[in-house]
Amino acid sequence: MTTTPWEELVTSALLGTDRRPPALPTGDGAAGPDAGGPAAAPVDPPLALLDAAARHTVRRRAGLLPASAAPLPPPAPHDGRTPLPGAAARRLAQLLADRPSAGGGRRGSAPDLTELLPQWLAAANAHGYRAPAPALPALLDAARARTDLRPQALAFAGPRALWLAGLNPEWRFALRGAPGGAALPAPDDVPGVRALWEEGLFAERVALLGAVRAHDPAAALDLLASTWADERAEDRLMFLDSLRAGLSDADEAFLERALTDRSRNVRSTAAELLSALPGSAFAGRMAGRAASCVGLDHTGDRATLTVEAPHECDAAMQRDGVVPQPPSGRGERSWWLGQLVEAAPLTLWPDRLGGRTPEEIVALPVADDWRDELHAAWCRAAVRQRDAAWARALLGAPSAPPATGPGAASSAALLATLPDGERAAWVAAFVAAHGLSEAFQLLGVCTVPWSGELGRTVVDALDIAREAGSYPWSFSGVMGLAERCLDPAEADRLEVLTAASDEPEDAAPGAGGYWSEAFQRLVATLRLRAAMHAELAPPRA
Template sequence: MTTTSWEDLVTSALLGTDRRPPAGAQPAADAPVALLDAAALHTVRRRAGLVPAPAAELPQPAPHDPRPPVPEAARRRLTMLLADRGAGQGGRRGSAPDLTELLPQWLAAANEHGYRAPAPVLPALLDAARARTDLRPQALAFAGPRGLWLARFNPEWKFALRGAAGGTALPAPDDAEGVRQLWEEGLFAERVALLGAVRAHDAGAALELLASSWSTERADDRLMFLDSLRGGLSERDEPFLERALSDRSRNVRSTAAELLSALPRSAFAGRMAERAASCVGLDHTGDDATITVEAPHECDAGMQRDGVLPQPPTGRGERSWWLGQLVEAAPLATWTARLGGRTPRQIVALPVADDWRDELHAAWCRAAVRQRDADWSRALLGSASADGPGTSSSAERSSLLSTLPEGERAAWVAEFIAAHGLSEAFQLLGVCAVPWARPLGRAVVDALDIARDAGSYPWSFSGVMGLAERCLDPAEADRLEVLTAIPDEPEGASPGAGGYWSEAFQRLVATLRLRAAMHEELRA
């Protein structure tokens, strides 16, 4: 009877023991008793869940998290946001706030206050971070050492073991033995944190630590370790980065070249400046000075070692591809000396011969972003009310704007919206600090109001409206209340547009007030 399956017993009970006696029993008076005995035995096993075995070793207790607890009202809010994270909103969204989009802001605010995550919500928090990669940095920082400890017990949370900011107390940077042990035995996230701590204390020691295991690291790990050197990058890093130019991974080589190009006095920057300067010069034979370009005729071994990729993308000419990489990697100061001592604005305004202007300006845009040069970014952006002299796309404008101070960035985008409307501004809004500065926020709302009054399709502006829900200053809610009324629809307006606009502004106002309440709960 002990080998009879539960399914067999259920079948016997349904058909009757006369027609289907349990295994090992005859169709007789004892068959029902045998069936019940077998069912009782199986029931005990099913309730026990596990075959008796020696007890496993208990895990180490979760580490202590010294951060203060989240206020009770804020904890309830977090529970609600996590419970709603999977709710879909197909079709018409209505006037209710989208709680899914508020979770990142709640986590960012909680981390600013330095709170620790409530233990009961850690599983839901890790599930949310697994489902949404954009949540991971804030969610793992909030989960802290206990979240990392818990992630070890569920394979679905293994992402946290590589992406968390830490969880193990780091040894003192001058504790050579402790540093060595954690570097050799720690999780990847712990090693990244350790490298950063040692680098902040002694940059030379950090490079020695990295070099000690560099040849045995995985390519992906080498790339991430190299990327961590961006903070505090200095001339002391040059020898290590020069060696990385010969790495077997193309991505590592490219990153090393990018970092070296941000060191204007490095030998790499000098080599790239010499190559780029040999391709670009001034022609004074006409009435006005003109930039002339002679793109490289080959991509030699030295160029390839310095990160120049020889094979262009589909549809791109080889020579223009090589030229762009050289100009992008050359220090921008090269051009002031090369082009007659002119300022960035004067250089960008010069005519370029033989249709090389777009290629040259695009490379300068990439160089300005890579080298975080605000003067060159301003020159290439030009006035927000007119097309910039050196930009041809929203992606280029966004990248250049990211190098400017936050206030200047917001003012430029506000002016751009006033001149061009919202259709081309969506990507630009994404690089502005949150909450938006008041002039920028009001420029966005004014443009939405104009679109509403014109009877435009409201769903055409759903992306901007979603950004406004997340990025407008919550203090603007009362001022926007007047826009929640259903407007009169002008002749030729989209049918039902007024109702859609009313719902959208109701949702905007409700979301802003909910964000204000969230921040107030976290301050309690």
């Protein structure tokens, strides 16, 4: 095997000219003693190597032939949506250019633009605007970095972003079937649907299943059933989870078959979905088991709920999705009981317990310290079955001590089943009675912008905390929510809170300055949000 002159030069450079003197090419203009001229000057090997490499590089470049031109990419598709107004386009560029702060230090009084981008995108999509072409690369970069932005960012970016994504491997995520991602065939395009279902990427198939299900639920089930046996367990789980949207009695037969799946997670998800169908045979089986565990005792002065938890988790229970092995630190019988009660239809209990209403049932005493376990299972059932009446009963009065309620996480989940106005009113009353220390999760489920009553209650509670000299950073989470969720019209009313106040003697050092900065940032953010919405508003005819 022979080596080229260039490879020989590279070898000399790597090993060193002392160990491998360069084999210099002849005819490079170096005069030697046989040339009839004066004796040549001594050659410095490193310099000679570099000179030879330079000459060889010029030769190689001069000998290159032009490559064949690559085919041009297809033209970008047309996007017929309304162009974004100029002021809104400039605001978008500002939001995309901002970067999240690196640490958890003092934020100052300037608004956090990165937290406003999701809200801006949602408003722009609601108006049906198309993204400016120069902003598409930055939008795709933002969506790649933040998965929470992807649905809104890709929907706003539109078909031209997909065209760009096909030209840049870093943006290929946009082609994988996420909302706003790869263009799907029409739900009634049977050959196109079948081809993508059999050949597409997993996320494309998930998106396709959702699109077909929204158009024709029966066709979606047929599509899923056609390849169900050959799917991987993790894919079956995701496909099954997509049936939550539009779940109906027509899905019962398929879900019953999924109860025998070889994957425990698939079986559990099928059982959960079936329990959300109160008329299903599964719900009837669970109702029978749960009814045998909970009853009324009339022997005392007051009716009391009695609980007899299951003594075993038999094969039939396991087939219906009951997990036999409890988590660490949890008793087996209480674990089995909770699964039975949460899967049983809530319509069982009024008939089972003497015609009582949910409020009356929840108020009954429970024997032998089973109350917390029973109520927690009812909370999960109310959330799963979207039962507002039971949610109200389990939440109780907002003025009741939080320790007697279902806990912050369960309360937030229960609140999500209530209408928007009722939810906001309940949380406002809770904050007015107990302050903000346990309200963060509850505020997070309220509709944006907050109602006037809720917004005023939150601001009053923040003002009370400031006047009391509380640590302002303890309320940074609530303050961040207020920046994103308060009605922007509240900015002028809050201006008075931006001034630095006198600190009580027992206040945290520097608390007054921190509070002033926080309220300045709140007011500035609300005004910025108001400007954003004004810039996005369509011009009046």
